[in-house]
Amino acid sequence: MLHVTIKDIAREVGVSTTTVSRALNNKDAISPATSKRILELAKKMGYTPNAVARGLKASTSKTIGVVITDISDPFFAPIVRGIEKVARQEGYHLILSDTDEDYQTEKEALETLIERRVDGLLIVPVQSSFQDIVELKKKGLLFVLIGRHFDFELLETDCVCTDDVEGAALAVTHLLERGHRRILFINGPTYVSSAKERLAGYKRALFEAGVKLDESLIREGGIKMDDGYRIMKKELEKPRRFTAVFAYSDFVAMGTMKALKEANLKVPQDVALMGYDDIDIASFLEVPLTTTRMPKYELGMEGFKLLKKRIVGEVGSPQKVILPTKLVVRKST
Amino acid sequence: MLHVTIKDIAREVGVSTTTVSRALNNKDAISPATSKRILELAKKMGYTPNAVARGLKASTSKTIGVVITDISDPFFAPIVRGIEKVARQEGYHLILSDTDEDYQTEKEALETLIERRVDGLLIVPVQSSFQDIVELKKKGLLFVLIGRHFDFELLETDCVCTDDVEGAALAVTHLLERGHRRILFINGPTYVSSAKERLAGYKRALFEAGVKLDESLIREGGIKMDDGYRIMKKELEKPRRFTAVFAYSDFVAMGTMKALKEANLKVPQDVALMGYDDIDIASFLEVPLTTTRMPKYELGMEGFKLLKKRIVGEVGSPQKVILPTKLVVRKST
DNA sequence: CTGTTAGCGCCTTCAA
DNA sequence: TTGAAGGCGCTAACAG
Numbered sequence: 001m002l003h004v005t006i007k008d009i010a011r012e013v014g015v016s017t018t019t020v021s022r023a024l025n026n027k028d029a030i031s032p033a034t035s036k037r038i039l040e041l042a043k044k045m046g047y048t049p050n051a052v053a054r055g056l057k058a059s060t061s062k063t064i065g066v067v068i069t070d071i072s073d074p075f076f077a078p079i080v081r082g083i084e085k086v087a088r089q090e091g092y093h094l095i096l097s098d099t100d101e102d103y104q105t106e107k108e109a110l111e112t113l114i115e116r117r118v119d120g121l122l123i124v125p126v127q128s129s130f131q132d133i134v135e136l137k138k139k140g141l142l143f144v145l146i147g148r149h150f151d152f153e154l155l156e157t158d159c160v161c162t163d164d165v166e167g168a169a170l171a172v173t174h175l176l177e178r179g180h181r182r183i184l185f186i187n188g189p190t191y192v193s194s195a196k197e198r199l200a201g202y203k204r205a206l207f208e209a210g211v212k213l214d215e216s217l218i219r220e221g222g223i224k225m226d227d228g229y230r231i232m233k234k235e236l237e238k239p240r241r242f243t244a245v246f247a248y249s250d251f252v253a254m255g256t257m258k259a260l261k262e263a264n265l266k267v268p269q270d271v272a273l274m275g276y277d278d279i280d281i282a283s284f285l286e287v288p289l290t291t292t293r294m295p296k297y298e299l300g301m302e303g304f305k306l307l308k309k310r311i312v313g314e315v316g317s318p319q320k321v322i323l324p325t326k327l328v329v330r331k332s333t
Numbered sequence: 334m335l336h337v338t339i340k341d342i343a344r345e346v347g348v349s350t351t352t353v354s355r356a357l358n359n360k361d362a363i364s365p366a367t368s369k370r371i372l373e374l375a376k377k378m379g380y381t382p383n384a385v386a387r388g389l390k391a392s393t394s395k396t397i398g399v400v401i402t403d404i405s406d407p408f409f410a411p412i413v414r415g416i417e418k419v420a421r422q423e424g425y426h427l428i429l430s431d432t433d434e435d436y437q438t439e440k441e442a443l444e445t446l447i448e449r450r451v452d453g454l455l456i457v458p459v460q461s462s463f464q465d466i467v468e469l470k471k472k473g474l475l476f477v478l479i480g481r482h483f484d485f486e487l488l489e490t491d492c493v494c495t496d497d498v499e500g501a502a503l504a505v506t507h508l509l510e511r512g513h514r515r516i517l518f519i520n521g522p523t524y525v526s527s528a529k530e531r532l533a534g535y536k537r538a539l540f541e542a543g544v545k546l547d548e549s550l551i552r553e554g555g556i557k558m559d560d561g562y563r564i565m566k567k568e569l570e571k572p573r574r575f576t577a578v579f580a581y582s583d584f585v586a587m588g589t590m591k592a593l594k595e596a597n598l599k600v601p602q603d604v605a606l607m608g609y610d611d612i613d614i615a616s617f618l619e620v621p622l623t624t625t626r627m628p629k630y631e632l633g634m635e636g637f638k639l640l641k642k643r644i645v646g647e648v649g650s651p652q653k654v655i656l657p658t659k660l661v662v663r664k665s666t
Numbered sequence: 667c668t669g670t671t672a673g674c675g676c677c678t679t680c681a682a
Numbered sequence: 683t684t685g686a687a688g689g690c691g692c693t694a695a696c697a698g
Binding site for chain 2: 002003046048049050051052053055056061063066070071072074077078080081084085088093094095096097098111112113114115116117139140141254257258280281284285286287288
């Protein structure tokens with residue numbers, strides 16, 4: 001038999017399952033002698049408690065669902081790591097789902113996670129649509145958004161984020177200070193909140209510096225390396241009308257860098273390049289990347305902490321936790 | 334009430350829970366009319382099946398445990414991605430545990446995963462000790478090792494790996510063909526099977542080329558970037574006795590590269606550098622890295638597939654699945 | 667100090 | 683075509 005149960009132990013010791021349960025859970029109301037006998041036998045028989053049964057009884061699974069767009073993305077991986085670290089300390093397990101930035105996948109992931117009766121969810125929402133998140137809230141499930149959020153007028157939820165208007169403004173201001181006036185912005189899809197905010201930050205920085213906004217310098221793309229590559233490749237077919245590039249993310253910046261290199265353009269001499277996120281390897285790139293640091297690990301940790309509060313019943317209106325970002329100047333600007 | 338149960342539906346419709354269950358599971362032996370009523374009401378009431386209860390009854394959780402040393406490591410992240418991809422297609426969920434290359438953490442992770450009654454486990458073992466894996470096998474749990482394995486004389490288990498003796502030999506041979514004779518090998522900890530094999534491959538390549546082995550050119554370190562940095566840093570305090578470096582992994586190579594750069598040594602002009610793994614960003618490094626490609630994504634996918642076979646009951650003696658590696662020549666050699 | 671009973675939510679006999 | 687009973691493994695309430 002693969003798993004021994006308290007029933008097996010009870011039979012063996014000659015007591016009731018209740019008594020076994022008591023011994024196993026260090027309850028009082030049991031004689032030290034029986035307890036000892038039970039514990040010893042349990043060990044000898046290789047007993048492992050069944051958390052599924054326990055969960056059914058207690059209607060809590062000590063499990064949280066993590067819904068993320070891509071764990072192999074160097075921006076998201078440390079977030080998951082941060083979650084896992086704190087979660088483990090608190091006795092929680094993580095069920096992981098990759099959505100691949102696809103709404104349908106996200107929706108299905110949420111459904112199956114609910115079926116598993118996770119105690120709560122940590123979500124990096126796809127945002128191309130968000131009916132599923134609305135449903136989640138309506139059903140009364142506990143969840144916290146990480147790194148992306150919805151306008152509170154649209155949908156109020158807990159979230160742990162950064163102020164990307166500020167972060168992007170910082171980045172663009174840095175470029176402006178370096179003397180750049182024509183800054184190509186290769187943004188992510190603007191239905192994603194962080195892309196929306198970074199666009200706002202881009203505009204704000206220009207405005208504050210008294211530089212006229214040229215809408216034709218704004219591109220909307222994806223969040224992958226390849227998106228940056230593709231967009232820059234196309235851009236370079238035309239006469240160059242910019243001296244610097246602000247990329248949505250370091251990943252996008254890497255793709256951009258590749259396209260630039262293929263066109264024999266030097267960074268930063270010919271074109272300055274600014275990323276976002278400060279992924280681990282940003283300093284190891286061909287040209288170490290100037291970027292805005294996102295507190296990735298912390299986003300994960302704080303996300304879990306907030307969720308935990310909700311789980312243990314700490315209530316209150318939806319909360320926005322804003323973590324600080326920071327400019328990191330390297331060689332690409 | 335947060336979750337509605339079949340009991341709630343039964344009461345509402347005025348039938349037994351059995352009938353509800355039948356409707357929900359599309360069993361026959363139920364009139365289309367009742368079935369329709371039930372299904373409609375279930376939807377209206379927002380019914381979501383309870384996979385925990387179902388799992389208890391069925392004693393299968395459709396969940397597999399993934400025990401890995403660090404998901405934010407660019408070598409392991411794609412492995413997890415590969416697992417998740419196939420697992421989701423087959424209706425399985427992943428419970429994720431980071432061990433941080435720590436045996437005790439691994440041991441505890443395995444225990445709690447067993448408590449959760451996962452249907453099987455996919456493990457990148459720490460290997461500094463392996464009593465926990467022995468226990469796992471003794472208990473009859475289903476698991477497959479990924480990327481690392483034990484000598485079959487020591488412990489026979491399923492595993493999906495690469496032939497790293499071969500891979501390393503390939504790498505070192507490449508260096509030899511470039512004219513290098515004094516190749517510093519910055520290896521990982523040799524209790525890890527891949528490090529052991531790569532060392533064997535290093536030796537074999539030298540032997541086959543008729544180059545005398547100089548043990549003093551072999552270093553045993555860790556698997557992180559910082560290990561490569563630290564070791565090379567120390568190495569450079571002494572007179573240089575090598576013209577090329579073979580690093581245990583791309584990550585280690587990146588650390589090495591950093592130390593080299595700080596010493597104003599050019600790669601590959603002053604020192605050639607060879608990595609291992611071919612992590613996604615290897616081609617984007619300051620000096621694009623020559624390396625041996627590990628089929629990361631495939632390791633994950635094949636790992637799950639093999640595990641699945643065991644789960645559905647396909648038996649047979651422990652199986653070693655060997656995936657091919659490939660030399661990728663870039664600029665660092 | 668120990669046992670009996672009951673129930674978490676679901677599904678599978680077996681009987682009607 | 684439907685339902686009653688029982689049980690997956692565990693624990694809490696209530697007796698004794």
